[in-house]
Amino acid sequence: xxxxxxxxxxxxxxxxxxxxxxxxxxxxxxxxxxxxxxxxxxxxxxxxxxxxxxxxxxxxxxxxxxxxxxxxxxxxxxxxxxxxxxxxxxxxxxxxxxxxxxxxxxxxxxxxxxxxxxxxxxxxxxxxxxxxxxxxxxxxxxxxxxxxxxxxxxxxxxxxxxxxxxxxxxxxxxxxxxxxxxxxxxxxxxxxxxxxxxxxxxxxxxxxxxxxxxxxxxxxxxxxxxxxxxxxxxxxxxxxxxxxxxxxxxxxxxxxxxxxxxxxxxxxxxxxxxxxxxxxxxxxxxxxxxxxxxxxxxxxxxxxxxxxxxxxxxxxxxxxxxxxxxxxxxxxxxxxxxxxxxxxxxxxxxxxxxxxxxxxxxxxxxxxxxxxxxxxxxxxxxxxxxxxxxxxxxxxxxxxxxxxxxxxxxxxxxxxxxxxxxxxxxxxxxxxxxxxxxxxxxxxxxxxxxxxxxxxxxxxxxxxxxxxxxxxxxxxxxxxxxxxxxxxxxxxxxxxxxxxxxxxxxxxx
Numbered sequence: 001x002x003x004x005x006x007x008x009x010x011x012x013x014x015x016x017x018x019x020x021x022x023x024x025x026x027x028x029x030x031x032x033x034x035x036x037x038x039x040x041x042x043x044x045x046x047x048x049x050x051x052x053x054x055x056x057x058x059x060x061x062x063x064x065x066x067x068x069x070x071x072x073x074x075x076x077x078x079x080x081x082x083x084x085x086x087x088x089x090x091x092x093x094x095x096x097x098x099x100x101x102x103x104x105x106x107x108x109x110x111x112x113x114x115x116x117x118x119x120x121x122x123x124x125x126x127x128x129x130x131x132x133x134x135x136x137x138x139x140x141x142x143x144x145x146x147x148x149x150x151x152x153x154x155x156x157x158x159x160x161x162x163x164x165x166x167x168x169x170x171x172x173x174x175x176x177x178x179x180x181x182x183x184x185x186x187x188x189x190x191x192x193x194x195x196x197x198x199x200x201x202x203x204x205x206x207x208x209x210x211x212x213x214x215x216x217x218x219x220x221x222x223x224x225x226x227x228x229x230x231x232x233x234x235x236x237x238x239x240x241x242x243x244x245x246x247x248x249x250x251x252x253x254x255x256x257x258x259x260x261x262x263x264x265x266x267x268x269x270x271x272x273x274x275x276x277x278x279x280x281x282x283x284x285x286x287x288x289x290x291x292x293x294x295x296x297x298x299x300x301x302x303x304x305x306x307x308x309x310x311x312x313x314x315x316x317x318x319x320x321x322x323x324x325x326x327x328x329x330x331x332x333x334x335x336x337x338x339x340x341x342x343x344x345x346x347x348x349x350x351x352x353x354x355x356x357x358x359x360x361x362x363x364x365x366x367x368x369x370x371x372x373x374x375x376x377x378x379x380x381x382x383x384x385x386x387x388x389x390x391x392x393x394x395x396x397x398x399x400x401x402x403x404x405x406x407x408x409x410x411x412x413x414x415x416x417x418x419x420x421x422x423x424x425x426x427x428x429x430x431x432x433x434x435x436x437x438x439x440x441x442x443x444x445x446x447x448x449x450x451x452x453x454x455x456x457x458x459x460x461x462x463x464x465x466x467x468x469x470x471x472x473x474x475x476x477x478x479x480x481x482x483x484x485x486x487x488x489x490x491x492x493x494x495x496x497x498x499x500x501x502x503x504x505x506x507x508x509x
Contacts, residue, residue, distance in 0.1 A: 129149075132149075175197055182197055282314050312346065323385075335370050
């Protein structure tokens with residue numbers, strides 16, 4: 001009897017010893033530099049959690065409307081969440097599309113830890129949604145009226161931060177969609193930044209400077225009540241460049257007592273080359289994506305759509321990487337240089353687009369080699385990579401097929417949601433590389449989070465280092481959740497985990 005007890009005691013000690021070794025192996029890591037970040041799937045509150053916790057949350061109803069609604073699998077949870085979003089906001093099509101594309105990536109996460117589905121339900125609703133009228137006077141003395149918005153979506157990780165977008169395509173659904181997506185992109189930076197997006201339904205490209213100044217002053221007169229240093233930090237976006245940010249900052253100074261934070265002026269991005277940051281960030285991500293495949297941007301023929309600050313800064317950084325920019329587009333059509341754009345030709349286009357009402361087609365006057373609207377579609381141009389920077393849902397299945405047929409290896413988003421859901425599926429079907437905007441447009445957030453006061457060569461190097469880190473973390477997450485090579489899924493999963501783990505600690509707020 002005594003020997004049996006001793007045998008049991010020895011077995012128990014060996015079991016505990018093996019368990020301790022196993023836990024150390026799970027928590028220890030070894031990357032290239034010898035210190036890989038802790039795995040997301042571990043016993044210290046990771047995505048697996050433990051069986052008791054998993055069982056407890058799986059037995060709770062996700063929704064109580066029309067009876068207690070539970071789910072058995074992660075896919076069922078995703079369907080319930082999407083149906084709830086459609087019930088509440090079916091008229092906001094861009095927002096519904098963002099919810100679908102994001103939550104479709106999270107089903108495997110909900111399978112491992114059902115509690116995250118309840119946090120996703122909370123995450124769908126913004127903390128604050130501001131809508132206001134913007135009354136201003138045009139150059140003819142006529143009163144004009146526009147709509148302004150600011151959605152302060154999530155502050156779990158830190159103060160709100162996000163771009164402003166001016167354009168005739170902007171509406172409440174677009175603003176809400178971009179705010180929802182920015183949660184995950186801002187979380188990936190690891191710099192304690194919340195998520196917010198704003199804008200107005202005014203087209204800045206057919207307005208004079210005086211009209212835009214009056215509009216920005218009216219817009220900020222209402223917005224300044226809800227923003228400020230260390231509370232909400234608006235940044236440049238589509239249709240909002242250095243001039244617009246300057247007008248907004250000037251009005252903010254007239255209305256507010258506190259105009260600086262952390263030894264920098266509030267809304268300071270209106271100068272010091274910060275308009276280049278988003279474009280440079282997209283180029284750095286493209287280089288990292290190709291590097292992971294044993295390739296580089298050197299010699300790549302790059303098709304660029306759009307001709308705004310992001311597109312031009314992207315072309316500038318691509319030239320520094322040794323790539324060959326081919327085109328720019330705007331409302332007038334597109335210009336195409338068969339042999340590529342060099343730095344001199346890029347300066348000419350930048351000078352043309354410096355005039356707010358100028359069209360890119362004017363460039364053909366100063367170039368003997370440029371083609372204007374030839375071939376019929378810009379996506380008929382043979383290229384190695386495509387960088388859509390023009391607008392939302394620019395690329396559908398048809399355009400993706402054209403690019404693939406012409407030898408395009410991948411699409412790197414330089415604008416928000418440039419590719420439709422159908423286009424994304426077609427890219428995967430054709431085996432193309434994909435750089436989703438969730439990660440490619442994190443450049444401005446990184447630079448602001450690092451408190452960089454001037455964007456120069458040193459700041460660009462820091463930006464590239466952080467982008468490399470984010471790419472590696474996203475790629476590792478994609479492998480861990482059995483979606484190797486899918487940066488879209490990896491970015492949404494990792495960004496969601498970063499935000500949700502903090503939300504758990506803060507409770508139902």
